[in-house]
Amino acid sequence: MAIDRRPARPGLVRATRFTVLSAAAMAAAVSGTLPAGAAPQNGPDELRSRVNGLYQQAEQATEKYDAAQERAARLRGELDDLQGELARSQAEVNRLRDALGKVAGAQYRDGGVDPALALLLSSDPGDYLDRAATLDRVDSRRAGQLHALRDARRILAQRHDQAAAKLAELDRLRRTLEEHKRTVQGKLAEAQRLLAALPTAQRDAIGFGAAANNRTGSPGPGSAPGSASGSASDPVAGLADLGPLDGRAAEAVAAARAALGSPYAWGSTGPGAFDCSGLMYWAYQHAGMTLPRTSQEQLSAGHHVPLSQARPGDLVIYRSDASHVGMYVGGGKVIHAPYPGARVRYDPVDMMPVAAVVRP
Template sequence: MAAHRKPRQRSLSGHTARTAATLALAGAATATGFDGTGHAEPQLTPGQVKGEVDRLYREAETATEKYNGAKERAEAAQGRIAGLQDQAARRQQKLSSARDALGSVAAAQYRGGGIDPAWQLALSSDPDRYLDGASFAERAGHRQAAAVSRVRDQLREIERLRGAARIELRSLRSRQAELNLQKRTVTGKLDEARRLLARLTPRQMSEVTGADATGRHVSRSAAGPRDPVRAGNSPATTARAAAAVAYAYGKLGSPYVWGATGPNAFDCSGLVQAAYRSAGVSLPRTTYAQIDAGRRVSRSELQPGDLVFFYSGISHVGIYVGGGQMIHAPNPSAPVRLAPVDQMPFAGAARVA
């Protein structure tokens, strides 16, 4: 009988090794068998879920700010395109008028037959009157040349406007592609976070998000005075800053919706922009631009109304209200609320009013 050798096992590397490792981990974490019984995925602790959800929210917020910036640039490009189209339409009207004038001159020349001026003088029954008319015709010739020049200018300007519009259209398409990319990124991260949170009990959810079942904040460390100028908090430095803080207090409990700027839902930079818009101050749309919209201040200099920014990528912002507290729109699992400034890695602050 022929001897049978045990087949040599090939070493695994690259994608194959990673796939095998993943399957091995999955097999170790979930019982498998042939009895048809389904088995749940390995249960993460609330702490592990919180860490993963926090990471997903930070990544989603970074993508949200990129989305907001791309949207702002796309809207600006659309505005420029509309302006160029209006200018081109007005130039077209002027071109039509100039062409009509040229057409009238050409028709008059045709009716005159184009007879040589010397013969017209010889055949004229009133030479003096003819000479006066010839002088007028010469002047008309100069006017005709000027009209031709105006037509040429209008044509060149229309072509310039059309070229500029084509450039803006390419820019708009690029921004729209960026919008779609960031939108897919945001929704993917948020969907993944929701799947993780759905595996928690209501009590665990409260531990992870810092909110009760209704979404209200329950951490005592984040509970601050509702009046920004009392309980040891210094008042805002200006009336506009005070108005922005008051607006933010009035929006406590409003839901977080990525890309939203109010009046009933907000993302973090959308809340800041809306608060200062209510105070008569125009701020950029994104955290990246908002931090440069005013004078930088240190953490020790913070006063109510100052904007406080977080993370190394400047991806989150809140409005400082005094007493070490801020009002911000955290993420989809928590509404607009008070929170301590030291809750996240501090990246900088700006005074915009």
């Protein structure tokens, strides 16, 4: 596509355009020009929106990855338990067969094997009891042993089927995890390519530079819940105006504050790195409470309160799909793990659309 090289009309300023086609196109866009054939994009606002969108999509895939990973861990535990039950069931079948085998051996030494036992000890005696009436060779004690063996074999077969089903589900989950992992890595790589093509000042200007990570120390200006502006205050000190803070919430807030400056790592629950829901999970573990693993599940991890009544320790769930979460710490601030390349930090509670405030 040819570039319009006519001079701009007086009084008008062309918006700098950005392209995602290549780093070269992005660099040219930053300087205000585009190479031929490059698809023009809008300026910094469009770039900020695009990077935010990519990080949101990566976070959505991360939460799905976390959920699948949690399900896989549960399945592995269930499979371990089932394998123990299988071993016990097999041992019971072996014990019953051995007991009846000894009877058959005694009969053989006495001059013949009861046809009932011969059938029982064959490869498939499951229908024996249905046919035993025609043989008329089983006493009540023997019938009880046969019933026990048949039931033990039935249980063993059921557990074999259950184990096979769980193994098949684990295999499906493995493929699902790989798919979510590829999605996360692809979205993050695209966002990082966009940002890498910008100078440091430009990255800072759109909120994705090193300046944003300076919020890992002092929380800076605070405000009442529900607003991003107000008087400066420490988010944990002076909580009288925020209502009573129970010991568990205080411990969770202290843990979250201890994580300030830790890097974001998708799928991680600490202690050295976190994704958004992983930080909440880790902080509340320190308070003696196990939260669900994902932000979508954490949406139902307590009762909901209005944002205006938020107290330190409350979970602030973001976006309509509940794909991000932070912890309210007072003063109009949350602590959260923002996105890859960033560190756990303070941000205004209304940094993005709030879906719910949850008090665990």
